Amino acid sequence: MTKIFDPAPTKTRLDLNANILKAEYAIRGPLLDKVQAYEDHLREKPGSLPFDHVVNALIGNPQLLDQKPLTFTRQVLSIVQNPTILQHRDILIAKKIYNRDVIKRAELLISQVGKSMGTYTLTKGILGIRNDIANFITQRDGETCDPDDLYLTDGATMAIMQLFSLFAKDSKTGVLLPIPQYPLYTALLTMYNLELLPYYLNEEDGWSTDTVEIENVIKSSISNGTTPQAIVIINPGNPTGAILSLETLADILTIAAKYGIIVIADEVYQQNIFKKEIEFHSMKKVLRHLQKSHPQGEYNNVQLVSLHSASKGTSGECGQRGAFMEVVGFNDEVKEEILRLFSISLCAGTAGQVLVDLMVKTPQPGDESYELDQKERHLINNNMKERAVLLYDIFNNLEGFECQEPQGGMYLFPKLTLPQRAIEESRRVGYEPDEYYCHKLLDATGICVVPGTGFRQRPGTYHIRTTFLPPGTEWITRWKDYHLHFLEEYSN
Amino acid sequence: MTKIFDPAPTKTRLDLNANILKAEYAIRGPLLDKVQAYEDHLREKPGSLPFDHVVNALIGNPQLLDQKPLTFTRQVLSIVQNPTILQHRDILIAKKIYNRDVIKRAELLISQVGKSMGTYTLTKGILGIRNDIANFITQRDGETCDPDDLYLTDGATMAIMQLFSLFAKDSKTGVLLPIPQYPLYTALLTMYNLELLPYYLNEEDGWSTDTVEIENVIKSSISNGTTPQAIVIINPGNPTGAILSLETLADILTIAAKYGIIVIADEVYQQNIFKKEIEFHSMKKVLRHLQKSHPQGEYNNVQLVSLHSASKGTSGECGQRGAFMEVVGFNDEVKEEILRLFSISLCAGTAGQVLVDLMVKTPQPGDESYELDQKERHLINNNMKERAVLLYDIFNNLEGFECQEPQGGMYLFPKLTLPQRAIEESRRVGYEPDEYYCHKLLDATGICVVPGTGFRQRPGTYHIRTTFLPPGTEWITRWKDYHLHFLEEYSN
Numbered sequence: 006m007t008k009i010f011d012p013a014p015t016k017t018r019l020d021l022n023a024n025i026l027k028a029e030y031a032i033r034g035p036l037l038d039k040v041q042a043y044e045d046h047l048r049e050k051p052g053s054l055p056f057d058h059v060v061n062a063l064i065g066n067p068q069l070l071d072q073k074p075l076t077f078t079r080q081v082l083s084i085v086q087n088p089t090i091l092q093h094r095d096i097l098i099a100k101k102i103y104n105r106d107v108i109k110r111a112e113l114l115i116s117q118v119g120k121s122m123g124t125y126t127l128t129k130g131i132l133g134i135r136n137d138i139a140n141f142i143t144q145r146d147g148e149t150c151d152p153d154d155l156y157l158t159d160g161a162t163m164a165i166m167q168l169f170s171l172f173a174k175d176s177k178t179g180v181l182l183p184i185p186q187y188p189l190y191t192a193l194l195t196m197y198n199l200e201l202l203p204y205y206l207n208e209e210d211g212w213s214t215d216t217v218e219i220e221n222v223i224k225s226s227i228s229n230g231t232t233p234q235a236i237v238i239i240n241p242g243n244p245t246g247a248i249l250s251l252e253t254l255a256d257i258l259t260i261a262a263k264y265g266i267i268v269i270a271d272e273v274y275q276q277n278i279f280k281k282e283i284e285f286h287s288m289k290k291v292l293r294h295l296q297k298s299h300p301q302g303e304y305n306n307v308q309l310v311s312l313h314s315a316s317k318g319t320s321g322e323c324g325q326r327g328a329f330m331e332v333v334g335f336n337d338e339v340k341e342e343i344l345r346l347f348s349i350s351l352c353a354g355t356a357g358q359v360l361v362d363l364m365v366k367t368p369q370p371g372d373e374s375y376e377l378d379q380k381e382r383h384l385i386n387n388n389m390k391e392r393a394v395l396l397y398d399i400f401n402n403l404e405g406f407e408c409q410e411p412q413g414g415m416y417l418f419p420k421l422t423l424p425q426r427a428i429e430e431s432r433r434v435g436y437e438p439d440e441y442y443c444h445k446l447l448d449a450t451g452i453c454v455v456p457g458t459g460f461r462q463r464p465g466t467y468h469i470r471t472t473f474l475p476p477g478t479e480w481i482t483r484w485k486d487y488h489l490h491f492l493e494e495y496s497n
Numbered sequence: 498m499t500k501i502f503d504p505a506p507t508k509t510r511l512d513l514n515a516n517i518l519k520a521e522y523a524i525r526g527p528l529l530d531k532v533q534a535y536e537d538h539l540r541e542k543p544g545s546l547p548f549d550h551v552v553n554a555l556i557g558n559p560q561l562l563d564q565k566p567l568t569f570t571r572q573v574l575s576i577v578q579n580p581t582i583l584q585h586r587d588i589l590i591a592k593k594i595y596n597r598d599v600i601k602r603a604e605l606l607i608s609q610v611g612k613s614m615g616t617y618t619l620t621k622g623i624l625g626i627r628n629d630i631a632n633f634i635t636q637r638d639g640e641t642c643d644p645d646d647l648y649l650t651d652g653a654t655m656a657i658m659q660l661f662s663l664f665a666k667d668s669k670t671g672v673l674l675p676i677p678q679y680p681l682y683t684a685l686l687t688m689y690n691l692e693l694l695p696y697y698l699n700e701e702d703g704w705s706t707d708t709v710e711i712e713n714v715i716k717s718s719i720s721n722g723t724t725p726q727a728i729v730i731i732n733p734g735n736p737t738g739a740i741l742s743l744e745t746l747a748d749i750l751t752i753a754a755k756y757g758i759i760v761i762a763d764e765v766y767q768q769n770i771f772k773k774e775i776e777f778h779s780m781k782k783v784l785r786h787l788q789k790s791h792p793q794g795e796y797n798n799v800q801l802v803s804l805h806s807a808s809k810g811t812s813g814e815c816g817q818r819g820a821f822m823e824v825v826g827f828n829d830e831v832k833e834e835i836l837r838l839f840s841i842s843l844c845a846g847t848a849g850q851v852l853v854d855l856m857v858k859t860p861q862p863g864d865e866s867y868e869l870d871q872k873e874r875h876l877i878n879n880n881m882k883e884r885a886v887l888l889y890d891i892f893n894n895l896e897g898f899e900c901q902e903p904q905g906g907m908y909l910f911p912k913l914t915l916p917q918r919a920i921e922e923s924r925r926v927g928y929e930p931d932e933y934y935c936h937k938l939l940d941a942t943g944i945c946v947v948p949g950t951g952f953r954q955r956p957g958t959y960h961i962r963t964t965f966l967p968p969g970t971e972w973i974t975r976w977k978d979y980h981l982h983f984l985e986e987y988s989n
Binding site for chain 2: 008013014015016019020028030033034041067074079083086087089090093096097102107120121122123125126137170174234259262263266267301302304308321323335339342345346348349351353354356465495
C-alpha cells in the first residue's frame with residue numbers, strides 16, 4: 006500500500022528558540038536525573054548499589070528532608086480551603102482539633118480571600134494579604150511599605166522571569182550578577198539574550214561584595230556599548246550565605262543612583278540567619294534611610310525590586326509556590342507596564358498567597374498556638390544552625406576543602422582543591438572537574454551535591470554547593486571517607 | 498546645599514522590551530480597572546451611580562459569582578494540607594465532619610504527594626497524580642495515555658507561555674490562531690515576536706473551523722517566507738463555544754501531518770458541554786485513531802500538545818492555578834528541551850496539582866460522597882446551561898444582536914450591528930465601536946463585558962463576549978433596556 010501523502014518530519018532542536026537551548030540550569034539536570042534513577046533502582050533492587058539510600062543535598066527543599074511544616078500554618082490553610090468545616094466549630098474546639106486562634110485566623114483569611122479560594126484574585130494579589138505583608142515590612146524595616154507596591158507571585162522564580170523579560174530591551178542590555186549566583190539568573194540572561202556582567206564575590210573575605218568592582222564592571226560595560234540595566238544582589242547569598250553589611254548596601258544604592266541601574270534584591274533567605282552577631286538589613290530599609298538623609302534627592306530615582314518567599318525561612322513551603330515582590334521607585338508608565346505584563350498570567354495561586362500571609366503574620370505571645378509555634382520554629386532554626394556549623398567544621402578539617410563561615414541561607418559552598426590527575430581525568434571524559442567530583446561522589450555514596458560550575462566561579466577554582474538540610478551526621482562521615490579515598494585514588 | 502552627585506533619571510518605557518509593550522490583553526485592562534473603581538465607589542458612596550452593583554461578566558471566574566466549590570474536592574484538599582488532623586479520624590467520622598471516603602482519598606493523596614505538600618515535586622509533577630490523569634485520559638478517549646507525557650502546570654496559561662517561548666525560533670516563525678481567539682495567544686505572539694497567521698472561524702456556521710482556509714493560510718505563509726510552526730485549536734472555543742466535529746479534527750491533523758506543524762489543542766472547556774447532541778472529541782483520540790487506521794505511518798510524525806485545567810468545567814478553581822498538558826509525538830531531543838525549560842521554574846504549585854487529581858478522579862457510585870457530589874455537579878451544569886440558553890434567546894430577540902447557538906464553554910459572543918452614528922462617535926473619541934459600547938454599557942448599568950476587538954474578529958464586524966455566569970435574569974433585562982436606549986440615542 007502506498008501512503009496517501011508524505012508526512013513532514015518532526016521538529017528538531019534546530020526548529021526551536023536557540024537562546025533557550027543555550028540556557029543552563031544546574032540544579033535540575035544530569036545529577037538530579039541520576040538521583041532519581043538511583044532511587045528507583047534501590048527501590049526495585051535493594052542492596053544493588055554501594056549505598057542504601059540517596060542523600061539529596063542538591064536543592065534547598067527543607068520539607069523533603071526532616072523539616073516539618075509549621076502546625077499553625079497548615080491548620081489555618083486547611084480551614085481556608087474548606088470553610089464549610091466551620092459549621093462544626095464547637096466540636097473542633099471542644100475536641101482540640103483546632104485551637105480557637107487557628108479558627109479565628111482562618112475566618113479572617115476567609116474574609117480577606119473574599120468569595121472563594123477558587124476565584125482569580127487581583128493581579129497583584131489579595132489586598133488583605135498585601136496589607137499584612139506591608140505591615141510585616143514596615144515593622145521589619147521601621148520604614149513604611151505601601152501595599153500597592155506589592156505583588157504576590159508563584160514563587161520568586163516567576164517574578165524574576167517576568168521582570169527579566171520586561172527589562173530585556175535588546176542584546177546590548179546587560180545585567181550585573183554576583184559570581185557565584187543562583188543559576189536561574191544566568192539561565193534567564195541566556196534565554197532573553199541579555200548580556201551577563203559578572204561581579205566576583207570575594208571568597209577570602211567570606212564572599213563579601215566589592216562595590217569598587219561593581220562600579221568598574223559598570224563603567225567597562227558602558228564603554229563597550231552595553232547598557233547596564235539592572236544589578237542582582239542576593240542577600241543572604243545563594244550559594245554563599247554571605248550577608249551584606251549596611252555600608253555595602255548603601256554603596257550599591259549609591260552606584261544604582263548614579264548610573265540609573267535597577268536593583269533586584271533577592272532576599273528570600275532573609276529569615277535564614279544563624280550568626281547572631283550579623284544582622285540582615287533589607288535593601289528597602291537602607292534606601293529609605295539614604296533618601297531621608299539626602300534631602301537634595303540624590304537617591305530619589307533609585308528603582309528597587311525586593312523579593313521574599315515562603316519557600317525558605319522557617320516556612321519551607323517550596324512546593325506551594327508562594328512569594329512576593331515589592332516594587333519601588335519606578336515611574337508611573339513603567340509601573341503600568343509591570344502591571345500589564347503580570348496581568349497576562351492573571352494571578353498567583355491562592356494557596357501560595359495564603360501561605361505568604363501566614364509567613365508574615367505569625368502567632369503572638371498570649372495566643373493559644375504561640376508556644377507550639379515558637380517551639381517548632383526554634384527547632385527548625387537550631388537544627389539548621391547546628392548542621393551548618395558541624396558541616397563547616399568538618400569541611401575545614403578535611404584535606405582539600407576550604408570553607409567560608411556560614412552566616413545565613415541553606416548552603417555551604419566550599420572550595421575544592423583537586424589533585425591534578427583528577428582534573429585531567431575529568432577533562433578527558435568531558436566534565437568540569439567539580440562536576441566530575443560530584444558524579445563520583447554520587448556514584449560511590451548516594452550523596453548528591455551541585456558543582457560550583459553551575460553557579461559560576463573564578464576561573465581555575467572549583468567548588469561544590471551542599472545544603473546542610475539532610476538529618477544526622479552519618480552522611481557527612483561517609484562523604485569524608487569517600488573524599489579521602491578520592492584524594493588517594495587520584496594522587497601520584 | 499549642593500548634591501553629592503547627580504542622580505541618573507528613572508527608566509522609561511523606551512528602556513523596556515518593545516515587544517512586551519506592544520502586547521495587548523483585553524481581559525485585564527481599562528474595563529476591569531473601571532469595574533474595580535466602580536466597586537470601590539459604590540462601597541464608599543452607595544447610591545452615587547446609576548446602578549447599585551457591578552455585574553462582572555468579563556471573565557470566566559465561576560466561583561466569583563454563585564458557583565460553589567465542590568464539597569468533596571475541598572474537604573480532601575484540606576486534609577492533604579493538614580495531614581496531622583487524621584489523628585482525630587474517629588471524631589471526624591463519628592461527628593460527620595468528613596465522610597470515610599473523603600478520609601480515604603486524602604490518605605491516598607498524602608501518600609502520592611510523598612513527604613509533604615511543601616516539597617518541590619518532580620518537574621512534570623507528582624507521579625501518582627499523573628497516573629490518575631493518564632487513567633482519566635485513557636478512559637475519556639479509549640486510547641492509552643502515558644503518564645510520562647504529562648506535565649502539571651500553574652494553569653494552562655503558564656504551559657502556553659513556556660511552549661510559545663520555546664517554539665519562537667525567530668521573527669519568520671508563525672503560529673496559526675483562530676479568529677476570534679482567547680487574547681493570551683495574540684499577546685504571546687507579540688511578546689515573542691512570532692508572526693500571527695490568522696484563520697477566520699465561520700460565524701454563520703456556528704463559528705465552525707474551515708480547514709480549507711487553514712491550508713491556504715499555511716501555503717500563503719510559506720510562500721511569503723514564513724515557517725508555520727504551530728496551530729492553536731481551541732475546542733470548545735473561547736470566545737465562541739463552538740465544538741469541533743470529528744471530521745474537522747481529522748482534517749486538521751492531516752494538515753499538521755503534511756506540513757509538520759505542531760498542534761496545540763486548548764481543551765480547557767472540555768467539561769463545559771451543554772448541547773447533548775454534540776460530543777467533545779479530544780484531538781489526542783482522533784490522532785490515535787488516524788495513526789491506527791494508517792499503518793503506513795502518515796500520522797506518526799504529528800506533534801500534539803493538549804491542555805486541560807481545573808479552572809473551568811465543574812471545578813471552577815481558577816484562582817488555584819491547576820492544569821496539565823499532554824505532550825505526544827515529539828522526538829527525544831525536543832522532549833528533552835521541553836523538560837529542561839520547564840525545570841527552570843522547578844514545578845507547579847502542589848495545591849493546584851492536587852486539585853487536578855480531584856478533577857480527573859471523582860467520587861464513584863457507592864461512595865458515601867457520590868450523591869452530594871453528583872447533585873452539586875448537576876446543579877452547576879444545569880445552571881450554566883439554563884443561563885446560556887436564556888441569554889441566547891434574549892440576544893436573538895434583541896434588535897442589533899445576532900448570536901450563534903452555544904454548544905459549550907462559558908461565554909456567548911454575539912455580533913452587534915451598531916448604528917452608524919455610534920460607530921462615528923466611537924472613532925471620534927478614539928475607541929473601537931465595540932469597546933465604546935462596552936464602556937457605555939458599564940457606565941450606565943454596571944454590567945461589564947469584553948469587546949470583540951480584544952479577541953480579534955473579521956474587519957468591519959463588532960462583537961462582545963459575555964459570560965453567562967452571573968446569577969438571575971435581572972441584569973439581562975437591564976442590559977436589554979440599556980441596549981434599546983443606546984440604539985435610540987444613536988439613531989438618526
